[in-house]
Amino acid sequence: MIHKTAAFLGASLLALATPALADDHAHDETTDTLQSAEAGGSALPTISFGEWGFDPAYLATDIKPGDDFNAYANKKWIDANPLPPEFSRIGAFVLLGEKSTADVKALVDEFAAKDAAALSADQKRILDTYKTFLDTDAIEAAGLAPAYPYLTRIYGATSLDKLAELWATPGFASPVGGFVTIDAKQPDRQIASISFGGLGLPDRDYYLDTTEKGREIQAKYKAYLTFLLGEGGYRDPAAAAESVYAFEETIAREVAWDRTVRRNRDLTYNLLSADDLAAISGKVPVAAMLAQIGVEKSPGFIVSLMPPTPEEIAANKLDAATLAKIGTGLPGMLALLGETAPATLQAWMAKEFLSAHAPVLPKRFDDARFAFYNQTLQGTPAQRPRWKRAIAETEGLIGELVGKEYVARYFPPQSKAAMDELVANLRLALGESINEITWMSEPTKAEARAKLASFDPKIGYRSNLETYEGLAITAGDPIANRMAASAWARADNVAKLGAPVDRTEWGMLPQTVNAYYNSVKNEIVFPAGILQQPFFALTNDIAVNYGGIGAVIGHEIGHGFDDQGSKSDATGALRNWWTDTDRVAFDKLGDALVAQYNAFCPFDDGKTCVNGRFTLGENIGDVGGLSMAYRAYKIATKGKEVPVIDGLTGDQRFFLAWAQVWRSTQRDENYRNRLRTDPHAPEEYRVNGVVRQLDEWYEAFGVKPGDAMYLPPEKRVRIW
Missing domain, CATH: 1.10.1380.10 (Neutral endopeptidase , domain2)
Incomplete structure (x- = not known):
């Protein structure tokens, strides 16, 4: 073939024939409408977090929690907030990302308001990168001229050897x-x-x-x-x-x-x-x-x-x-x-x-x-x-310089201390779970405990943020900046060969609204950007923090024990540390989860469905993470009085916090694209597909047989 x-x-x-580069065409078709939209963008929806981290005014009390928990917690907000035209999806997670972008812009605006002589060299690089991308008049006037040298090299590569030389050149x-x-x-x-x-x-x-x-x-x-x-x-x-x-x-x-x-x-x-x-x-x-x-x-x-x-x-x-x-x-x-x-x-x-x-x-x-x-x-x-x-461009080229400014302004030390306590309790929770599970034998449990003990949590930002030494930013030439950044990144990457592994290096910027698990370092990483509502706030009710960021912590820890992360041991090495019998039992639980998610079919009369196998790792992370977080919440509140607030018990507030994290709506085209390409299940199933596995959710909301989301106890999947 x-x-x-x-x-x-x-x-x-x-x-x-090999194309000849002609003079750039003069295209001046801009519209006042588009330029106006570009200047400010859409009005963003807002989310109230009430007095304790979740606003009960959003509850759709006409919907039974056991019929559609996601709708019960989120539908009123979704219905009241149609998608602004610049978004393919929006929700609590995305809006926090928008806040991070606005926070960075506030810093850049401060730099722009200063006299150039008052800026540090790094602040000048940030401002130059931002302004260069923003200057569309200069970009339009330059036309294709900045691209000509690179296109000329491509068109001059008329043999496989010459093409391969370009393939090995940064920026191509x-x-x-x-x-x-x-x-x-x-x-x-x-x-x-x-x-x-x-x-x-x-x-x-x-x-x-x-x-x-x-x-x-x-x-x-x-x-x-x-x-x-x-x-x-x-x-x-x-x-x-x-x-x-x-x-x-x-x-x-x-x-x-x-x-x-x-x-x-x-x-x-x-x-x-x-x-x-x-x-x-x-x-x-x-x-x-x-x-x-x-x-x-x-x-x-x-x-x-x-x-x-x-x-x-x-x-x-x-x-x-x-x-x-x-x-x-x-x-x-x-x-x-x-x-x-x-x-x-x-x-x-x-x-x-x-x-x-x-x-x-x-x-x-x-x-x-x-x-x-x-x-x-x-x-x-x-x-x-x-x-x-322009903010995204700047973060893409010199993001840790931006991150240094961001954490100095927006990340309070108290947040890190609170996160340390949350992480410690999540680790205790998983340790208890490992001790109690009946499908795993003692030899495998010993390996699992060793892996849990060696987890390396990283919170907020790394102390040695990148300085990008040697990376020159050219004001007014955005393509040159991109090519220079590509060359710098290549040199930085290749320099690692033969050097000790840098365990301080992060894969995300401090201002990023996300988190991750890295199997080869056995590390869990929570940038400063995500340590805000709806995930976390020092003013939140403790149940909300555990149902929000606590479940995210559990999710990332859970990746170390999902269907693929579980193939790495305590040192990060890809090695089978399971007994054959235990692995079969674990895979059987995963298969049950695959079958459940395969049955979630949002389009085409049930013909376009979630791929349960493709999303299995994230689904194990969600189910295990929420389970760990609930146990950690009980550890944190043991011996303490947990009040009823606005008619909601602590357990109810915990599960509502998880639902609030995934409050979201999206366009059908984006939804279909993500069903094919995103290893995460759609947001409504990250709520409904997860809570129905936990007995505690049934008890908290009185979910009974006959309710649409009810699963018989023997079909609930509880792995960690």
Whole structure:
């Protein structure tokens, strides 16, 4: 199949000449309406958190909690707050992210109000990055001129060797590349990892979709490619777009893996030697690329996607249906690159460059990208205000400089102290749960306790925030700033090879509204940005803090014990520390959860459903996290009087806090996109699919047989 497709690709470009870069077109079609919207953006909904962290005025008392708990807690707010046009979804989580963005803007505005001489060098870099992205008049006046040097290099790469040289150059899109990461099986060392991409649509399934809607999206994507390649100078941009699409479709059909299978860490750790890598490189000069990147002396090369061996097929019990979802992986990708006409690969690189930099190119590029990726795929009617995007741009390039300013202003030390206590109680709760569970044997429990004891919690921000030494920001040249940041990031990453693992490094910025678990470091990380309402506040009722941030802490701890995180031991090493019997029992519980979530079908009369297998890790995190948080709440209030507030018991307030975190509404297009690409279940199922597993929820709200959400006790899944 690869040979036939490659031959087609080569033939399809015979009529295409290398594009000549002409003078930029003068496009002045701006509208007062759009400019006005860009200046301020939509009026945002607000959420009241009442006097103790949840406003009972939002309760839909006409809905029984046992019929639809999410609606009981959230429907009144959702109904009263239609989606503003700049959002594909909105809710408590998103609004906190908007607050973080506004808080950062307040800092940037202060810098802008100062005399330049009064700014520190870092503050000047922040302000220059922000203002450069914000200056759309300058971007429009420059046209495509800032992109010409890079497009010229792409069009000059007329052979596979020359293309590979660009693929190894920071700032240029590459269908295959290398970077330094922690070795999952030896987490005390750093090693090169080889990966590939190449798809312009969000997932391989978009290329395989034969429905009317799928065909419509494919057609609009081809139209977007045609626009980009026409602007890039192609005489027949539609033909070039077809060849690029055919190249990507081949990756989707033959090379890429289904997202669900790709979650299996036992299949995605493949350690190759330099000789092994050379044996699958084919015509692609992989060794030269790795040398140019600077990782050729790596002690080995981790490849995530390799065809499974017969032993792996047997060990992972891969049936024919699963094997059909596994593509040829890196060997297939390298073969495809070697057989694809260089002109096709040039066109692919050109469209990648123009699309990636569309926000800092003339407005027609920005509009075209928004029209496809935001309007078509997510249903979002209006672009975000430019200032918000300028904040995101600044955080993307020099985010820890921004984070340093953010935590100095917005993160009180008392919040960290309160979080330390919450984390300690969550760890106690999981320890008690491990002791009590009956499906796990003592040898496996001992390993689980060791892993729990070695968890490394990180709260707020790291003390040694990045300074980006050597990264120069050029006022007035946003593409140059992006390319410089890419080169700096590459050098910073490659410098880790052979160096001790830096356990202080974070994967999120302090101002980020999110949290994560990192299996190779066995760490849980909670940035300052998330330590606010609805998750946490020093003024909240204790039940609300445990049902909010406490459950989030439990969720992240739970990732260390989900279907994939549980494959790493106390040191972070990818190693089976389970007895066979215990693993079978654990997987059986997971399978029950998969079946429940597979039955959540929000669209097409029950035909478009949640993928319970794909979302299993997050669902285990949610169910285990809320269970841990409830137990920790009881530890924290043991021996204390828990009052009834506004007619709600402590247990009721705990579960309402969890529901409030996921208060959300979204557009159908975005919903469908996330069902395909997001490993998290939709928000309503993160509420209803979780609380119905806990006996305590039934008791708190008097849920009985006959209620829509009722599950018989024997069908409730309680893993941790």
